[in-house]
Amino acid sequence: MELIFKKPESLTDTITHYCPGCTHGVIHRIVAEVLDELGLRERAVGVAPVGCSVLAYNYFYCDFLEAAHGRAPAFATGLKRANPNLIVFTYQGDGDLASIGGNEILHAANRGEKFTTIFVNNAVYGMTGGQMAPTTLPGQVTTTTPFGRKVDDVGYPIRVAELLATLRTPSYIARTSVHNSEGIIATKKAMRKAFSYQKENVCFSLVEVLSTCPTNWGIPPKQAAEWVGEHMVPYYPLGEFKTPEKVH
Amino acid sequence: MAKLLMKGNEAIAEAAIRAGAKHYFAYPITPQNEVSEYLSRRMPEVGGCFLQMESEVAVINTLFGAAAAGIRAFTTSSSPGISLMSEGLSYITAANLPTVVVNMCRAGPGLGGILPSQGDYRQMTKGGGHGDYHLIVLAPASVQEAVELMMLAFDLADKYRNPVGILADGLIGQMMEPVDFDALPKPTVYDKSDWITDGAKNREPHLIRTLFLDPVPGEIENRKRAEKYRQIEKNETRYEIYNLENHPKLVIVAFGTIARVCKTAIDELKTMGIEVGLFRPISLYPFPYTELMQVGEKAQMLLSVEMSNGQLIDDVKMAMQGKKPIHFYGRQGGIVPAPDEIVEEAKKLFNVS
Incomplete structure (x- = not known):
């Protein structure tokens, strides 16, 4: 019998600790499939963040480091500069990348470091129990915005993909979503491009993936997926914001 | 080669290269900028990498990544910069990785001043960052000794897989003295193949981490590190x-x-x-x-x-x-x-x- 579907070699058999309805698992799988398909697993080194995906190394079957909170782009810079043959990727959440690690991602992108960042945006701090993130939507209730995010007090959510796309240094910057099949297919396509650019030593690449957090949003998984489409996508438009071919 | 007349900061930079450190990440701070300036010219000559980072916070984490890749890398800074690196030094120590950090200590606390001081003695020897850890700390009294200790620092870092700090001050950095590189021992090469993250080809993946949610392995890790410190205390005392x-x-x-x-x-x-x-x-x-x-x-x-x-x-x-x-x-x-x-x-x- 012909085998037509299997677990990617770049994933382990470990059962994940992610909550029901969380899309980290989907994103992990997409990254693993891309590593498999491009033949990169044996050269890959992942850098885990601090956040829900801190234990990502339990699920990927490749070398892994665990970074300090927000510093994954600096870790990745050191790794890649030390051994340019590696395929280095950071996997970071919104608190990690857009808040405490804002400076590290900005400068790594601006230097054009040739690694890939998977930026998982679920509009909330997950692991610490649902506090406001830099990406929390206006009016969104979190444990530290009990009356909803007030933009006149704490500003508007940061659109990371758009922000990084303003940099003059060539890079690949895209935003996708995994709340439906169409989004999953688009995410895979963007990830493939991101890793291909790294493989060809072209540029820094980042894919921002809109993701769910049913637990901290306080809604069931199906509703959480719908919430992404109804509330996140209008504020965080999907698409490619920058490609190395296009001179800005 | 005869003796060279060199500024301490430049001699330290050259010593690192002789020790096999071809990667240097740093952020400008007085009184040690000559190291960066020297290496920005020198590293390309030896096929190395000089990278000016966005902050000391980024620098120390870049060193973590470079150490995980198995190469010798280092930084130089001064007191306020070392404070910013304290978090990273705690992580690097927890991950049992080697690195070398030079502190050209200036007056503190706060922004303090740029003149020589030894006010970071406690910061360097008793921690600075969080958790049960030590840096190995070496203190030179001349430019020649700074060069020798710099070479030793890389060997000790690799031998014990622990960060090594050089605690000097602005005088050592700024003073010009004769230096002899010829008499220096060759750097020791340590086999790192069983732990570095260089791609899981024909082997199981390597993982470098510092999080231990389960207290039992967490304590085991700390005890192993404590045993390492007992060995360091037994073998590496110098005076x-x-x-x-x-x-x-x-x-x-x-x-x-x-x-x-x-x-x-x-x-x-x-x-x-x-x-x-x-x-x-x-x-x-x-x-x-x-x-x-x-x-x-x-x-x-x-x-x-x-x-x-x-x-x-x-x-x-x-x-x-x-x-x-x-x-x-x-x-x-x-x-x-x-x-x-x-x-x-x-x-x-x-x-x-």
Whole structure:
């Protein structure tokens, strides 16, 4: 019998600790499939963040480091500069990348470091129990915005993909979503491009993936997926914001 | 090759290259910018990498990544920059990775000043960052010794898989002295293949982490590290003694630049018929407690001379365990004591005017 579907070699058999309805698992799988398909697993080194995906190394079957909170782009810079043959990727959440690690991602992108960042945006701090993130939507209730995010007090959510796309240094910057099949297919396509650019030593690449957090949003998984489409996508438009071919 | 006349900062930079460190990440801060300036020209010549990072926070984490890749990498900074690196040093130590960090200590706290100080003694030797850890800390007293300790630092870092700090001050960095690179030993090459993250080809993946949610493995990790520190304390203690032959009643304890000033003072006191000895710790961690006790026991009193407000003296007290009176003389704010001041201080202790 012909085998037509299997677990990617770049994933382990470990059962994940992610909550029901969380899309980290989907994103992990997409990254693993891309590593498999491009033949990169044996050269890959992942850098885990601090956040829900801190234990990502339990699920990927490749070398892994665990970074300090927000510093994954600096870790990745050191790794890649030390051994340019590696395929280095950071996997970071919104608190990690857009808040405490804002400076590290900005400068790594601006230097054009040739690694890939998977930026998982679920509009909330997950692991610490649902506090406001830099990406929390206006009016969104979190444990530290009990009356909803007030933009006149704490500003508007940061659109990371758009922000990084303003940099003059060539890079690949895209935003996708995994709340439906169409989004999953688009995410895979963007990830493939991101890793291909790294493989060809072209540029820094980042894919921002809109993701769910049913637990901290306080809604069931199906509703959480719908919430992404109804509330996140209008504020965080999907698409490619920058490609190395296009001179800005 | 003959001796070269070099500025301390440049000599340190060159020593690192001779030790096989071809990657240098740094952020500008006075008084050590000559290291970056030298390496920005020199690294391309040796096929290395100089990278000016966005902050000291980024620098230390870049060193983590480079160490995980298995290469020798280092940084240089000064006090406020080292404070920013404290988080990363805690992580690097927890991950059992080697790296080398030079602290050209300036006056503090806060923004302090850019003149020489030893105010980071506690920060370097007792932590700075969180958790149970130590840096191995070496303190040079001359440019030549800075070069030698720099070479040693990389070997010790690799041998024990622990960060090594060089605690110097602006004087060591800015002073020009003759340096001889030829006599230096060749760097030791350590096999790192069983732990570095260089791609899981034909082997199981390597994982470098510091999170242990389960307290049992968490404690095991800490105990292993504690055992490593016992080994370091047993094997890596370094110190210098001066003018102990005539059994002086007073022994000065001082490290780095100020120990040299003390030597001048000791020579001067000798001409007055006053015998004073010197005990100079070279390794500040591990501190030579036993050796200092052996020297201190034979004296009547000790004097800790520092460019800080009484930090080294804590370790002198620990060494002497209350057996001898310990006096203190220190200057702060970037002031380097002159030999005359130390002579006067010693004379006071001998009740000579």
